[in-house]
Amino acid sequence: MVKQLAHPDWVRRFNLFGAAAGDARAVVDLDPDALLAVARANSGLSDLGEVDWPGWTETYRRHLAAIDAESELHLLGRVATRAEVLRIVQTWLRLQQHWRDTPALAHERIDAPLFVVGPPRSGTTILLELLALDPQFRSPLAWEALYPLPVAEDPGLDRARRREFAECEQEFWADIDPDFMTMHELASDLPCECVHFLSYDFAGPYWSMLYNAPGFVGWQLEHLESLTRVYRLHRRMLQTFQHGTERRRWLLKSPGHLQTLPQVFAEYPDARVIHTHRDPAKFIASLVSLLSVLRFMRSDRVDVAGLGPMMQATYQMFLEQVMRERADGTVPNERIVDSHFLDLMRDPVTALQKIYSQLEYEWPAGHDDTVGAYLAAKPRGKHGEHHYTFADVGLDEASVRATFASYVAHYGITRE
Numbered sequence: 001m002v003k004q005l006a007h008p009d010w011v012r013r014f015n016l017f018g019a020a021a022g023d024a025r026a027v028v029d030l031d032p033d034a035l036l037a038v039a040r041a042n043s044g045l046s047d048l049g050e051v052d053w054p055g056w057t058e059t060y061r062r063h064l065a066a067i068d069a070e071s072e073l074h075l076l077g078r079v080a081t082r083a084e085v086l087r088i089v090q091t092w093l094r095l096q097q098h099w100r101d102t103p104a105l106a107h108e109r110i111d112a113p114l115f116v117v118g119p120p121r122s123g124t125t126i127l128l129e130l131l132a133l134d135p136q137f138r139s140p141l142a143w144e145a146l147y148p149l150p151v152a153e154d155p156g157l158d159r160a161r162r163r164e165f166a167e168c169e170q171e172f173w174a175d176i177d178p179d180f181m182t183m184h185e186l187a188s189d190l191p192c193e194c195v196h197f198l199s200y201d202f203a204g205p206y207w208s209m210l211y212n213a214p215g216f217v218g219w220q221l222e223h224l225e226s227l228t229r230v231y232r233l234h235r236r237m238l239q240t241f242q243h244g245t246e247r248r249r250w251l252l253k254s255p256g257h258l259q260t261l262p263q264v265f266a267e268y269p270d271a272r273v274i275h276t277h278r279d280p281a282k283f284i285a286s287l288v289s290l291l292s293v294l295r296f297m298r299s300d301r302v303d304v305a306g307l308g309p310m311m312q313a314t315y316q317m318f319l320e321q322v323m324r325e326r327a328d329g330t331v332p333n334e335r336i337v338d339s340h341f342l343d344l345m346r347d348p349v350t351a352l353q354k355i356y357s358q359l360e361y362e363w364p365a366g367h368d369d370t371v372g373a374y375l376a377a378k379p380r381g382k383h384g385e386h387h388y389t390f391a392d393v394g395l396d397e398a399s400v401r402a403t404f405a406s407y408v409a410h411y412g413i414t415r416e
Contacts, residue, residue: 122276
């Protein structure tokens with residue numbers, strides 16, 4: 001039987017205000033043009049950058065309209081969505097101004113970035129954090145991804161204020177669902193996924209992770225050119241973070257890059273990629289459980305039983321697509337190394353040293369102790385255990401193993 005999701009009492013009571021008013025839509029408006037007008041009034045800016053970023057405005061309008069019409073948001077979901085969209089659009093307006101005022105920024109070199117990609121729940125996050133301990137690397141932190149431009153003149157106050165603002169879209173998620181931290185730790189000062197700064201384009205992967213909006217997904221499949229714009233934005237955001245600071249090798253991560261490796265290499269021909277692997281019977285049910293909770297934070301209508309088979313088919317397609325792309329030269333296989341979850345968990349230092357050797361990076365002196373100390377301060381299950389079963393998410397283990405058999409055999413993945 002599929003596990004029933006439940007809200008904390010404070011969320012349930014808050015959402016009753018929407019029911020009491022007759023319709024949460026009557027309380028919180030998500031009309032795209034109305035929010036655009038508010039963002040322009042709040043920022044005092046009007047240029048959405050359509051000359052440099054053609055299609056951005058249409059994508060924004062279509063995606064937000066689809067979220068409003070199809071995602072069946074509860075009141076808290078509508079409040080959070082409105083606030084986040086306003087933050088995104090106002091920041092986008094400020095970025096346009098900043099980029100015009102700082103033309104040198106567009107000439108910042110982004111040399112040979114390193115991407116961590118792989119299925120969610122396959123060790124991408126802990127691998128990112130362990131790699132980020134090495135000072136040769138630079139990862140975007142959550143607070144700068146969400147607030148990439150200064151909000152105060154004093155540097156110390158500015159940093160503190162941006163970290164504080166970022167709490168509402170990092171730590172607050174765990175207040176909405178206390179089990180969330182057992183699945184995925186979010187914190188304002190941790191290295192973050194690229195999805196957070198790609199959220200400035202509504203064609204990016206962030207929005208589809210949080211909302212069920214099939215109408216927009218169908219439209220985007222007919223307009224895949226928007227992905228080129230997304231990766232242009234990716235570079236421009238790295239240039240924005242880097243400008244005026246020491247240049248180091250960028251360390252980046254997102255499971256979302258798995259489906260767009262050709263676009264990654266088109267934008268960054270000198271990139272290197274670490275492709276993570278794990279027994280699909282372990283990651284797919286965990287992924288569906290995580291996505292269900294993320295969407296339940298915003299909507300009471302989460303079809304967990306339907307989401308499970310959908311993600312099973314989706315990740316079969318993604319993983320087999322990458323197998324073909326690496327084999328036929330669509331992406332440069334020589335620039336990709338593989339990392340297995342069990343190897344990383346069994347002996348983190350040895351697994352990392354193997355990755356460094358394959359990438360021809362220098363292992364820093366004393367780095368064994370640095371990695372050991374970090375892991376000792378962050379034991380597995382620090383925030384509790386994430387409990388789930390195949391039945392909880394509408395999946396069948398035998399079906400999952402059959403679906404991913406070729407992927408498991410191709411990479412020699414050990415069954416857990």
